[in-house]
Amino acid sequence: MAGALLAGALVATGGIVAVPALTAQPAQAATGLAVKLAWSKNFGIAGKPVAKSSPMVATLDSKGSSVLIGDRAGYERAFHLSDGTNVSGWPVSTGGIPVDSTASVLGSGSTARVFFGEGNSGSPTRGGYRAITAAGHLAWSVKPAGQPGKAATVGVMTGLAIGNMQSNASVIGGAMGQTQDLIDAATGKVGRGFPWFEADTNFTTPAVSDLGIGGRDVIVEGATPPRESRSASATRTAATCGS
Numbered sequence: 001m002a003g004a005l006l007a008g009a010l011v012a013t014g015g016i017v018a019v020p021a022l023t024a025q026p027a028q029a030a031t032g033l034a035v036k037l038a039w040s041k042n043f044g045i046a047g048k049p050v051a052k053s054s055p056m057v058a059t060l061d062s063k064g065s066s067v068l069i070g071d072r073a074g075y076e077r078a079f080h081l082s083d084g085t086n087v088s089g090w091p092v093s094t095g096g097i098p099v100d101s102t103a104s105v106l107g108s109g110s111t112a113r114v115f116f117g118e119g120n121s122g123s124p125t126r127g128g129y130r131a132i133t134a135a136g137h138l139a140w141s142v143k144p145a146g147q148p149g150k151a152a153t154v155g156v157m158t159g160l161a162i163g164n165m166q167s168n169a170s171v172i173g174g175a176m177g178q179t180q181d182l183i184d185a186a187t188g189k190v191g192r193g194f195p196w197f198e199a200d201t202n203f204t205t206p207a208v209s210d211l212g213i214g215g216r217d218v219i220v221e222g223a224t225p226p227r228e229s230r231s232a233s234a235t236r237t238a239a240t241c242g243s
Contacts, residue, residue, distance in 0.1 A: 070099025089136025119155015127155025140188025163208030174202025
C-alpha cells in the first residue's frame with residue numbers, strides 16, 4: 001500500500017518527501033492551487049517501511065532545520081529540510097531493530113540530543129531507549145526490564161516525552177513489558193524510584209505537565225488498569241518519583 005503525508009512528510013512505502021509551505025489563498029482561488037515537490041528520498045526495504053514513526057523537525061547543524069524519522073529496516077534518519085541531504089553522521093543503525101517511535105529532541109544545534117524508542121510488537125524483546133547526539137553518535141542506551149527483578153529486557157515502541165522531572169531534564173516512555181523507566185536525558189541514568197511497575201505493556205507516548213505538584217512535571221499516560229478487564233482502559237497520572 002502506498003501513500004504520502006505531504007506536510008513534511010511520510011511515505012508508507014519507505015520514503016520521505018517535502019513540499020514548500022503554501023501561502024494562504026482566498027477560498028475562490030483554492031481550485032487553482034499548485035503544489036510543487038521540493039525533494040524526495042526513497043530508502044525503504046521491501047516489507048520494512050517507514051510505518052508508525054512520524055516526522056519530527058529539529059536543528060542539528062548549521063544548515064538549519066532537519067527532519068528525523070525511523071523505519072522498520074532499523075535506521076534512524078535525519079535529512080536537511082532545505083535539500084533532503086543527510087545530516088552528517090546520519091542515518092544511525094539500530095542493528096536491525098525496527099523503529100516505530102517518533103523522535104523527540106532536546107536542545108538545538110550541535111549540542112542537541114535526539115531520543116528514540118526502539119523495537120515493535122513484532123519483536124518485543126529487542127530494543128530499548130536510545131539517545132543520539134546531533135552528529136549521530138550514541139550518547140546512551142537503556143534496555144528496560146520485562147518484569148520486576150528479571151534479567152530479560154524488552155523493546156520500546158512509544159515516543160519519549162521530555163520534561164523537568166527529578167533533578168534534571170529527563171525522558172519517559174512506556175515499554176513492551178511490565179516496567180518503564182524515567183531516564184536522565186544527559187547521562188542515561190535511570191531515575192529514583194524507577195523502573196516503575198506498570199503491570200502491562202504500554203504502547204502510549206506519555207505527556208508531561210506541571211500540575212502544581214512539587215514544582216516538577218508529572219507523567220500523564222494511557223494505561224490498562226491492573227486487576228481489571230484487559231479490555232478496560234484509563235488515563236493515569238504518575239508522580240516522577242516512580243514506585
